[in-house]
Amino acid sequence: MNRLTDLLKIKYPIIQGGMIWCSGWRLVSAVSNNGGLGLIGSGSMYPDNLEHHIKKCKENTANSFGVNLPLMYPDIKEHIKVILKEKIKIVFTSAGNPMTYTKILKDNGVTVVHVVANKKFALKCIDAGVDAIVAEGFEAGGHNGHEEITSLCLIPQIRSCIDIPLIAAGGIASGSSMLAAMSLGADGVQIGSLFASSKESSAHNNFKDKILQAKDGDTKLTLKEIMPVRLLKNEFYNQVINAYKTNASREDLVNILSKGRAKIGMFEGDVKNGELEIGQVAAMIDSIKEVKDIFTDLIEDFNFHNNRISDIHFD
Amino acid sequence: MNRLTDLLKIKYPIIQGGMIWCSGWRLVSAVSNNGGLGLIGSGSMYPDNLEHHIKKCKENTANSFGVNLPLMYPDIKEHIKVILKEKIKIVFTSAGNPMTYTKILKDNGVTVVHVVANKKFALKCIDAGVDAIVAEGFEAGGHNGHEEITSLCLIPQIRSCIDIPLIAAGGIASGSSMLAAMSLGADGVQIGSLFASSKESSAHNNFKDKILQAKDGDTKLTLKEIMPVRLLKNEFYNQVINAYKTNASREDLVNILSKGRAKIGMFEGDVKNGELEIGQVAAMIDSIKEVKDIFTDLIEDFNFHNNRISDIHFD
Numbered sequence: 001m002n003r004l005t006d007l008l009k010i011k012y013p014i015i016q017g018g019m020i021w022c023s024g025w026r027l028v029s030a031v032s033n034n035g036g037l038g039l040i041g042s043g044s045m046y047p048d049n050l051e052h053h054i055k056k057c058k059e060n061t062a063n064s065f066g067v068n069l070p071l072m073y074p075d076i077k078e079h080i081k082v083i084l085k086e087k088i089k090i091v092f093t094s095a096g097n098p099m100t101y102t103k104i105l106k107d108n109g110v111t112v113v114h115v116v117a118n119k120k121f122a123l124k125c126i127d128a129g130v131d132a133i134v135a136e137g138f139e140a141g142g143h144n145g146h147e148e149i150t151s152l153c154l155i156p157q158i159r160s161c162i163d164i165p166l167i168a169a170g171g172i173a174s175g176s177s178m179l180a181a182m183s184l185g186a187d188g189v190q191i192g193s194l195f196a197s198s199k200e201s202s203a204h205n206n207f208k209d210k211i212l213q214a215k216d217g218d219t220k221l222t223l224k225e226i227m228p229v230r231l232l233k234n235e236f237y238n239q240v241i242n243a244y245k246t247n248a249s250r251e252d253l254v255n256i257l258s259k260g261r262a263k264i265g266m267f268e269g270d271v272k273n274g275e276l277e278i279g280q281v282a283a284m285i286d287s288i289k290e291v292k293d294i295f296t297d298l299i300e301d302f303n304f305h306n307n308r309i310s311d312i313h314f315d
Numbered sequence: 316m317n318r319l320t321d322l323l324k325i326k327y328p329i330i331q332g333g334m335i336w337c338s339g340w341r342l343v344s345a346v347s348n349n350g351g352l353g354l355i356g357s358g359s360m361y362p363d364n365l366e367h368h369i370k371k372c373k374e375n376t377a378n379s380f381g382v383n384l385p386l387m388y389p390d391i392k393e394h395i396k397v398i399l400k401e402k403i404k405i406v407f408t409s410a411g412n413p414m415t416y417t418k419i420l421k422d423n424g425v426t427v428v429h430v431v432a433n434k435k436f437a438l439k440c441i442d443a444g445v446d447a448i449v450a451e452g453f454e455a456g457g458h459n460g461h462e463e464i465t466s467l468c469l470i471p472q473i474r475s476c477i478d479i480p481l482i483a484a485g486g487i488a489s490g491s492s493m494l495a496a497m498s499l500g501a502d503g504v505q506i507g508s509l510f511a512s513s514k515e516s517s518a519h520n521n522f523k524d525k526i527l528q529a530k531d532g533d534t535k536l537t538l539k540e541i542m543p544v545r546l547l548k549n550e551f552y553n554q555v556i557n558a559y560k561t562n563a564s565r566e567d568l569v570n571i572l573s574k575g576r577a578k579i580g581m582f583e584g585d586v587k588n589g590e591l592e593i594g595q596v597a598a599m600i601d602s603i604k605e606v607k608d609i610f611t612d613l614i615e616d617f618n619f620h621n622n623r624i625s626d627i628h629f630d
Contacts, residue, residue, distance in 0.1 A: 001629075012629060119531050138453065139465040147532030150454040150465040152486035152495060153595040157531055160599075171467035180467060180495035183624050216434050216472050217462030247562065280468040284475075299629045309498050310625035314316075314327060314614045 004165040004187035009064045011035030013188025016195045018068020020044035021266040024202040025056035030291035032063040039092055043070040047078040054086045071096025084108050095143055098128040117145025122158045134190050137170030141193050141279035144228045159185030173281040175301025193279040199290045204269030214282035225250050232276040319480040319502035324379040326350030328503025331510045333383020335359035336581040339517040340371035345606035347378040354407055358385040362393040369401045386411020399423050410458055413443040432460025437473045449505050452485030456508050456594035459543045474500030488596040490616025508594040514605045519584030529597035540565050547591035
């Protein structure tokens with residue numbers, strides 16, 4: 001279809017974000033079987049668990065799939081060992097410097113895509129020799145950039161400074177937003193929240209219910225001193241806000257966070273005390289769908305809006 | 316062209332935001348003469364000055380133009396008197412409740428458009444009987460919503476809950492971003508920063524130079540306790556940040572602001588001590604253009620990207 005689908009050997013330029021606690025083999029293989037690129041979220045896996053999910057993906061899809069690798073993962077060398085041993089063909093790296101691990105991956109035949117939130121890191125990606133870039137806007141769930149650049153501003157800015165394939169992320173949960181991203185110069189999209197809420201996501205049902213209930217303004221970017229993260233407002237979020245009000249130190253904040261909060265909330269379903277990472281588009285998600293229906297709806301909606309818009313021509 | 320251009324009696328669905336200190340009669344009449352809708356920024360004018368700018372607009376364009384009226388303006392009743400006396404046909408209200416003044420304006424034959432940053436206020440607009448809505452995203456310059464919803468997320472959410480014409484604002488400074496906004500369901504766009512930087516803008520040249528120099532990440536939404544506002548980072552911004560670091564009270568912050576900072580910066584050109592309101596798209600503006608060239612470029616860019624994208628159809 002285009003150079004991105006050629007690079008990743010997929011039918012549709014739709015990538016499922018490799019989200020912690022949501023992106024196990026069931027979600028990944030379903031996305032890949034439906035023509036997108038599924039990504040295992042290795043950030044919440046021990047190396048042996050990552051290996052298990054890779055093996056299950058191989059059993060459950062013959063199509064392209066990959067691994068998302070947060071570069072701040074403590075045991076990252078073990079993860080890379082697993083990735084190379086299992087001959088993974090596609091790795092999306094994030095949350096770190098693309099110079100560090102791109103070479104070893106590419107030397108082993110891996111296609112490397114790196115996630116950025118500003119121009120400076122996009123240019124670093126080019127120096128590092130990555131194959132494609134994900135530009136992730138302020139509206140995205142989970143970890144985010146310090147500059148708070150929205151997708152509408154970020155995509156064209158990154159497009160203007162790189163020539164390699166560009167994937168837009170943040171704020172995309174419909175065919176019309178996919179069309180908007182491609183209007184801005186993206187070759188494809190990475191979708192997180194919508195797949196986090198899918199039937200095949202390994203997120204706890206309590207978390208999925210909270211996604212369906214979310215209204216506009218119910219997520220917020222916070223914990224900016226440690227690493228900015230977009231969360232659904234809940235009791236845990238209020239605890240963070242109260243910590244700010246009492247002038248908590250960075251250490252206090254780290255302490256509030258470092259109790260496995262993400263796992264508690266997203267995987268175990270304690271939606272009061274857990275950290276619920278989700279994007280602003282949660283406000284537009286109102287049912288739990290199967291991955292195949294998500295694809296059908298995205299494609300139909302994209303084609304509908306592209307037909308609607310294509311007649312507009314200004315003299 | 317569409318129902319928005321019909322409503323406002325303009326050729327292109329392009330509205331120039333009625334920005335304080337930037338949007339006098341020269342800019343407004345140039346925009347209207349080139350087929351868009353110019354809006355006088357009454358928020359930085361005394362009533363007699365507003366009257367002067369209206370009269371000059373009438374002398375300099377035969378086309379539709381309007382007035383932006385911030386509802387928090389202290390002497391608002393005097394402004395409304397001037398607007399009605401001068402038989403202004405189009406008013407964009409912002410920064411306040413649309414229930415308060417929509418009726419008196421509409422009873423006097425004025426087309427009323429209100430600016431919102433969330434769904435709740437969009438629904439209030441419908442109750443108030445406004446004729447169209449501007450949905451303004453987090454990336455926009457100047458005053459902004461508390462919910463921090465980006466244009467990519469806000470436009471489709473507002474579109475889904477209203478049937479009247481919808482204008483997208485925030486993050487738009489090119490034909491491709493205009494196309495993106497219309498892909499998301501907007502009937503047209505409101506453009507601020509790009510017109511603030513234009514030759515005809517009444518902004519001081521020092522401020523225009525700062526817009527050209529701005530890089531990605533150089534603006535920030537701040538002063539959220541008072542009223543969130545997106546500013547270019549400078550010495551004044553640093554003063555605000557330092558106030559936060561020393562736990563300044565709301566009163567301290569009001570005090571820092573209430574020294575005519577916006578006028579000092581944007582109109583008088585003291586770009587160190589003044590408040591410089593501008594959107595994230597400032598990073599994409601690299602030359603001061605005449606309004607007519609801005610229109611030519613927007614239209615060409617829109618058509619180019621729409622042609623590029625219109626062939627994409629997924630099976």
